[in-house]
Amino acid sequence: MDDLFAARSQMALSLGFHIIYACIGMVMPFFMAVSHYRYLTTHQDVYKRLTKAWSKGVAIFFATGAVSGTMLSFELGLLWPRFMEHAGPIFGMPFSLEGTAFFIEAIALGFFLYGWGRFNPWFHWFTGVVVGVSGLASGILVVAANAWMNSPAGFDYVNGQYLNIDPIKAMFNDAWFSQALHMTLAAFTATGFAVAGLHALMILKKHNVVFHAKAFKIAAIFGAVAAILQPISGDISAKDVAQRQPAKLAAMEAHFHTEKSAALVLGGLPDEDARQVNYAIKIPGMLSFLAHGNFEQEVIGLDKFPKEDQPPVLVTHIAFQIMVGLGSFLMLVSLLYLLALWKKKKWLYSTWLLRLFVLAIPLGFIAIEAGWTVTEVGRQPWILYGIMRTADAVTPMPGIAYSFYLFTGIYLSLTLVVAYLLYRQIKSVPTLYDITPEPAHATH
Amino acid sequence: MLYVVIAFLFLGILLYFLLGGADFGAGIIELFTHRRNIRKTRTTMYHAIGPIWEANHMWLIIAIVILFVGFPKIYATMSVYLHIPLVLLLIGIIARGTAFVFRHYDAVVDEMQVVYNNIFVYSSFLTPLFLGIIAGSAVSGHIDVQADNFLDAYVFSWLHWFSVAVGFFTVALCGFLAAIYLIGEAEEQDRRRFVEKALILNIVAVVCGALVFVAAQVEGVPLLEWLFGNAVSFTAIVLATLSLALLWFLLGRGQGKVLRVLAGFQVTMILLAIGWAHFPDFILLRGGDHLSLLETQAPAATITALGWALVLGSVFILPALFYLFYSFQTKPIHDYEV
Numbered sequence: 001m002d003d004l005f006a007a008r009s010q011m012a013l014s015l016g017f018h019i020i021y022a023c024i025g026m027v028m029p030f031f032m033a034v035s036h037y038r039y040l041t042t043h044q045d046v047y048k049r050l051t052k053a054w055s056k057g058v059a060i061f062f063a064t065g066a067v068s069g070t071m072l073s074f075e076l077g078l079l080w081p082r083f084m085e086h087a088g089p090i091f092g093m094p095f096s097l098e099g100t101a102f103f104i105e106a107i108a109l110g111f112f113l114y115g116w117g118r119f120n121p122w123f124h125w126f127t128g129v130v131v132g133v134s135g136l137a138s139g140i141l142v143v144a145a146n147a148w149m150n151s152p153a154g155f156d157y158v159n160g161q162y163l164n165i166d167p168i169k170a171m172f173n174d175a176w177f178s179q180a181l182h183m184t185l186a187a188f189t190a191t192g193f194a195v196a197g198l199h200a201l202m203i204l205k206k207h208n209v210v211f212h213a214k215a216f217k218i219a220a221i222f223g224a225v226a227a228i229l230q231p232i233s234g235d236i237s238a239k240d241v242a243q244r245q246p247a248k249l250a251a252m253e254a255h256f257h258t259e260k261s262a263a264l265v266l267g268g269l270p271d272e273d274a275r276q277v278n279y280a281i282k283i284p285g286m287l288s289f290l291a292h293g294n295f296e297q298e299v300i301g302l303d304k305f306p307k308e309d310q311p312p313v314l315v316t317h318i319a320f321q322i323m324v325g326l327g328s329f330l331m332l333v334s335l336l337y338l339l340a341l342w343k344k345k346k347w348l349y350s351t352w353l354l355r356l357f358v359l360a361i362p363l364g365f366i367a368i369e370a371g372w373t374v375t376e377v378g379r380q381p382w383i384l385y386g387i388m389r390t391a392d393a394v395t396p397m398p399g400i401a402y403s404f405y406l407f408t409g410i411y412l413s414l415t416l417v418v419a420y421l422l423y424r425q426i427k428s429v430p431t432l433y434d435i436t437p438e439p440a441h442a443t444h
Numbered sequence: 445m446l447y448v449v450i451a452f453l454f455l456g457i458l459l460y461f462l463l464g465g466a467d468f469g470a471g472i473i474e475l476f477t478h479r480r481n482i483r484k485t486r487t488t489m490y491h492a493i494g495p496i497w498e499a500n501h502m503w504l505i506i507a508i509v510i511l512f513v514g515f516p517k518i519y520a521t522m523s524v525y526l527h528i529p530l531v532l533l534l535i536g537i538i539a540r541g542t543a544f545v546f547r548h549y550d551a552v553v554d555e556m557q558v559v560y561n562n563i564f565v566y567s568s569f570l571t572p573l574f575l576g577i578i579a580g581s582a583v584s585g586h587i588d589v590q591a592d593n594f595l596d597a598y599v600f601s602w603l604h605w606f607s608v609a610v611g612f613f614t615v616a617l618c619g620f621l622a623a624i625y626l627i628g629e630a631e632e633q634d635r636r637r638f639v640e641k642a643l644i645l646n647i648v649a650v651v652c653g654a655l656v657f658v659a660a661q662v663e664g665v666p667l668l669e670w671l672f673g674n675a676v677s678f679t680a681i682v683l684a685t686l687s688l689a690l691l692w693f694l695l696g697r698g699q700g701k702v703l704r705v706l707a708g709f710q711v712t713m714i715l716l717a718i719g720w721a722h723f724p725d726f727i728l729l730r731g732g733d734h735l736s737l738l739e740t741q742a743p744a745a746t747i748t749a750l751g752w753a754l755v756l757g758s759v760f761i762l763p764a765l766f767y768l769f770y771s772f773q774t775k776p777i778h779d780y781e782v
Binding site: 056059060062063064066067068069070071073074075076077078081082084085086087088089090092093095096097098099100102103104106107108109110111114118119165166167168395396397398399403406410414417421424425427428 | 496498499501502504505506508509510512513514516517519520521522523524527530531533534535537538539541542544545546548549550551552594597598742743745746749750753754756757760761764765768771772
């Protein structure tokens, strides 16, 4: 394994791990806040139990997200020192604000987790909301920093020098809004479906149905609303990428040849040597429409870029198909669920709908990982789009492969432990949180 | 604005050392606590640091973000030449942080606790050790940017007597800080144990401190000149020594709050003495070159933005943090709900 590949793998692994914890850590507090609010207004004990049960999950995920985030702030330098030496002063603004937001989140979490019965109940509730809001702000700021790598702004690049640096302009680069919106909705979708799915599983097993039904409803509504909004944000992102990073769009769509009224390629297996896609469904003109808003317009293909500037097509295309496919599936489940809430009450808690949610437990997170693969692999060979190549940014230290193996071991064991802890949390619901076992139909 | 940023950098390092250091120290004390008392120590420790431990470790993030935004050359140089101890530090941080939370939030209390406890105490020891090694390496002049082989560039940059001695000195100081902190938190009947621990760890710290001087002589690090060659460092060292005498006198006389202030004061003075001797240099390289905070800073626009972000951030953070400490100091956590 050469050093560049090892460094990229380690970065991908670290980000891929951190994203899951960060998403859960920033979304769960909102579920908690709703449940806590219901408790404060209705005084139903089950909501208090639910809030506490969830807050333990949040504590576990926040701690894991915090340490893996700390690692990333070091890994940026450990793996990409040449990039950070130049980029740090330009895209550091969101990171310094993120530091503040993260700090506030940690303080608020201290109040929230240890504040039961110590403070005015509404102050205590408010600290929980602060955890969520500052977590969300952290996420948006970090994504703004990543957006800058896709859409460099706030400096002039003259003869290898980075001049006239404007950190504010760099933060509000062209890509920040579309990426932050897409990521935020994705976090709500993935977490909402994962949490709802776990509770659906418990309802199906007829374990503590009252408790799990309340939990399911809160998580499912959050997830469903986000999943239905996500395609709109996806469309904004696609048009934006078509403008700014035509090579990335071409790789996502496996669009090898520049052409007018370009076809949308669904599925298929890109053959990068033959410059064609096999076994795909093609919808004529659709790519032109999605990228530029009319069926005729020319869409730039990979042939417009020199070979050394083209991103890998196979990985980018397949990851993109996975993301869109899973996103569409989650949107359909969401529509069914909202329809059930609104018109078809008898569908609620029918076995098939709950089973769909159980099936969806991992899907949102797989879609997130696939989406990040599209963003990151699709930007290659650049670390800073059009300006610095990833190969030029990597650390001069040899033997990064060993570091990669080490980190793989750590992340793998952490994942196993967290899964184990979660399993034990859920198993202990009957003894810790539920007091009134009732039949399933009495829940609404 | 540059001086505001530098002030926050040193404040971040100092507070991480004091607050994060006391957290590490709590784990170190647990490592050296007899099995008979360990459960009590654990409970006292959890009550003392539970609500604030996440916040205590944020100071490291603040310091590292200031370095990579404001002083990218320093951050990049450390990242390249101190790669190995930084990775080991990170492993310590991740292992410790997760084990601390896992052992508390595991819904079932069984033999997994032994695993969490072991990970927690050993990483509490190793993390400050490598933190000290990194700090020692930064000023030891062993980082060689001209090195042409792996060992000289990436191993001997940090693996030498001086940095190792600083590492153990850091561990001892963390343990000492924690013992002093826990004296004020413990219940009456346990207080004696922490007084004893504080005394022992203080002696260990003094011995390790002496070893740092010996190692400095062996490695040719002009430590004596740094500490006694200028009035501020010299005064700081004298004050630290005098306050140590006072601390010994007060130890065991039930002055929890005064002891904390004294212990914090000593560590602050040690950092001030060494920081002042080098300022504005942050990293000393082999061959006499150095990376200065006043020469390697980011362009003015970045420093201004960073300075404002830090000032505005602290308007939110400091009152909230103060209230967090205050709340859990005045309302004992012993009767909290789970």
